[in-house]
Amino acid sequence: MSPSSTAPVPASPSASVSTSVSASVSAPPTPRSSPTPGPAASKRPQALPSPGNPGGAATVPAAAQAVDTRRPDRVVGQGTPSSCTSAAVVAAVAAGGVITFNCGPAPVTITMKATAKVRNDHGPDVVLDGGGRVTLSGGGQRRILYQNTCDEAQRFTTSHCQDQPTPRLTVQNLTFTRGNATGETAEGGGGGAIFVRGGRLKVVNSRFIDNRCDRTGPDLGGAAIRVLSQSENRPVYVVHSTFTGGRCSNGGALSSIGVSWTVLNSVFTGNQAIGRGANPAKAGTPGGGSGGAIYTDGNTFTVDVKGTVMRENHANEGGGAIFFVSNDRTGTLTIARSTLKSNPSDGFETQPGIFFLGAKLSR
Template sequence: MRAKPVLVLLALGVVAATLPACGSSNRDSDTPAGATPSATAGLSTADQQVAPAARTGLGGPGASPSPSRKPTPAFRAGNPNGDAPVPAEARAVDTSRPTRTVGTGTPASCTSAAVVKAVAAGGVITFNCGPDPVTIKMTATAKVRNAKGPKVVLDGGGKVTLSGQGQRRILYMNTCDEAQGWTTSHCQNQDHPQLTVQNLTFADGNSTGEKAEGGGGGAIFVRGGRVKVVNSRFVHNRCDRTGPDLGGAALRVLSQHDNKPVYVVNSTFDGGTCANGGALSSIGVSWSVLNSVFTGNSAVGSGANPAKAGTPGGGSGGAIYCDGNAFTVRIAGTVIENNRANEGGGAIFFVSNDRTGTMTIENSTLRKNPSKQFETRGYPGIFFLGARNPATPGSRLS
């Protein structure tokens, strides 16, 4: 064989010497923001000094950076611009040491049956359904057992939605319901259980056809004890579309202990539909609604209360419906807009039958809440009968 010229061999040697070693190029400038720039990122200094394992193939890519997890959307409820002070008893309950937990760390472990069982057992209840938001499809209504108080707390951590699937009420508490156990001789006025729902979403609850205690309460029904709602959302809940006095697509409340108020704090009510009270409804109950939002709720009944001849009744209180004798309503730092009523009070219907009730609306905005038939002159979106005209310091009504 003929030998290759020495000059050709020398030239090939020079070219080879100038080629970079495989995998030695610095790729930091091409690393997307948030991606791991190299296989040694996150290791200790000692670990990084160990020679990496040899890669197979010639000129192939290095280890691909792990895909970054999309950030979980922030849970938002209530009016971020609301600055009404929140009293201590209206604040969220400390759930750092729960009595029981729904779920074992996966979405599949967070079931309707687990929720029903936990609520019946009572205490402070939290959820462990994994790192991402989860919707639990309720196949039965969770019911509070009256002897399992005094406190029953559900805290979804901003990641849990309880869905009634458009078929059922989601949560029920009634101190006068014998099936849930009588614990005192005066069930209509006892201080327990004390129910708190916080950092939760209630969606697609439906109490249509529920006749006990007059019905209503598409997402939550409460009679007796105490109830408060903190940093929670209510979306597209509903109850019966007709009836002169039933209501509360999101929440229906009857008889609270010593007429202490139901607290609704930093919460949102959206798209509820009921005969009366597209969001909240009560008889003889006081409310304190702080830094919250009501939008797109509807009172769709017809004929008002008492029902006009030839009508099924209802249609009042697009967002809030309150009836009874001596009770108070305080709304502060809250936005109520784009709600509607077929009859009176596109935003709020308030009737104190003995004219002792009072209402205050502080530093709030009520706008675009049409009342198709009647409202109180000078108070757009409101129908009011009480001790005196509502006080509206710092509020805008239009």
């Protein structure tokens, strides 16, 4: 639950931040040539931002580092862009294990014709490694990746589904673009690129560009990623990744309920929470509009943001960069060695770019 925009909270003076790092990063070099793309795969658009904050100095724990994928269980593609199809990605994700791509030497975009869904009983780990050359696109039509340990259609395996330790999903060295969860009603919607409930999620060296979910709604969100629970309340790791151009009712990049996050050496720019009326929704409004980049709600959880740039995100209601509400006032938010700049909200905040309601905010 969050305050209605009818009772804005006075802003407090901005706290100092120890490191200022520009969110501007250089684009990858243009490849010299590439094979003619087939119908499902094409050249990746040029001038994409490099993933993450190159000046980020936060220590990355072992559990948050990239997975070794030198011995994959499955390879999508046979060396050409046309062999890297949506169907091949869907099949590989369903089978599980370590998945890499062989789409040729040039960057490719695979436009998904269906959402890739993780099976709950096909092994403990699902790892997708794009090698820095693969973009998965929802084509503006669909969510890209889905994991839900409480979804019987994905082989329900336990009565304690929300605390199930597996599958452990890792996405690394990938770009996710134009994912769209608009109209998805299961589990409350959200998660234009990735939706996860249960198991574990880790994101490393990846980009999320121009993803979408529903424009209004009081407690749905996550244009890029929506998470509803994690095994043993362990955090979602987001490491050296970039989120830009996301639009959703709440959480223009990330959104969760009762979930902890550790965000390291990453970049959030130009994301927007576009709902109206906050949560609970003001009378006569559809609700939403909080957390331009990150929207977190629930009870006992933590959010750690370190070595990260958050710039030019916007919320129609509260928290232009971060919205954090711990309903039982036990949650903590830590921001360290990070830059928050020009993250306006039109409604309420407790300090510039942030609305915080919990036990402790450390900067």
